[in-house]
Amino acid sequence: xxxxxxxxxxxxxxxxxxNLCTLIRDYLTAYGxxxxxxxxxxxxxxxxxxxxxxxVLLDMMLPGLxxxxxxxxxxxxxxxxxxxxxSAQTDVSDRIVGLELGADDYVSKTFAPRELLAxxxxxxxxxxxxxVATESPDKNGTGSLAVKGLxxxxxxxxxxxxGKTLDLSTIEFRLLYLLASQPGRVFSRDLLMEEISGRxxxxxxxxxxxxxxxxxxxxxxxxxNPSYLRTVRGSGYMFLR
Numbered sequence: 001x002x003x004x005x006x007x008x009x010x011x012x013x014x015x016x017x018x019n020l021c022t023l024i025r026d027y028l029t030a031y032g033x034x035x036x037x038x039x040x041x042x043x044x045x046x047x048x049x050x051x052x053x054x055x056v057l058l059d060m061m062l063p064g065l066x067x068x069x070x071x072x073x074x075x076x077x078x079x080x081x082x083x084x085x086x087s088a089q090t091d092v093s094d095r096i097v098g099l100e101l102g103a104d105d106y107v108s109k110t111f112a113p114r115e116l117l118a119x120x121x122x123x124x125x126x127x128x129x130x131x132v133a134t135e136s137p138d139k140n141g142t143g144s145l146a147v148k149g150l151x152x153x154x155x156x157x158x159x160x161x162x163g164k165t166l167d168l169s170t171i172e173f174r175l176l177y178l179l180a181s182q183p184g185r186v187f188s189r190d191l192l193m194e195e196i197s198g199r200x201x202x203x204x205x206x207x208x209x210x211x212x213x214x215x216x217x218x219x220x221x222x223x224x225n226p227s228y229l230r231t232v233r234g235s236g237y238m239f240l241r
Contacts, residue, residue: 008032014047027113028113028120067087071103082104085106088108096210104171145180154177175211186235226240
């Protein structure tokens with residue numbers, strides 16, 4: 001990865017380890033990312049809600065408001081702002097809770113700065129397809145699609161089914177948009193994991209299955225006799241034509 005010559009994104013890091021914050025700031029700055037930081041949950045939340053940002057790097061163990069509380073408030077007021085959790089908590093249940101609350105990715109604090117850069121770039125590509133070169137699923141080139149009564153606006157991340165609004169988390173929207181953009185195509189779990197969260201599927205992580213289950217409930221779909229999302233045993237999932 002070659003360093004960038006100018007800033008292309010502004011990122012807030014919320015972490016009580018100032019040495020880590022300055023290390024990450026100095027590293028990412030060389031790659032075109034303008035990094036500011038906050039050392040506690042309260043000041044971090046204030047910055048996240050008041051300053052123009054392209055993404056947030058969020059620790060879970062914070063003085064004041066903890067990371068989950070900060071994430072909830074961000075999602076309530078800035079639902080489309082990308083948030084990457086960086087945490088020393090590596091338990092699968094902690095990762096799932098963070099992702100279920102709307103985090104875009106979860107990175108263990110054993111990461112190398114280069115891994116964090118790659119994860120951050122993947123999140124930014126998905127969130128800002130016009131600003132960072134990437135291929136985003138788009139059935140008709142307008143940033144929206146309509147199929148089987150489902151209408152999805154990718155720019156606004158809004159979805160309706162038969163005219164009724166679907167209350168989807170950021171990850172649920174992206175997962176459904178990806179599947180619905182290519183009806184009849186089987187997407188493996190590892191491909192879905194890579195596209196949706198920017199990390200590899202490890203064979204034990206059930207978050208994709210959990211998101212699909214939640215989507216089925218919100219779509220009113222039956223896993224045994226589906227109208228929208230079908231499980232392809234041993235392969236993955238597909239959106240039915």
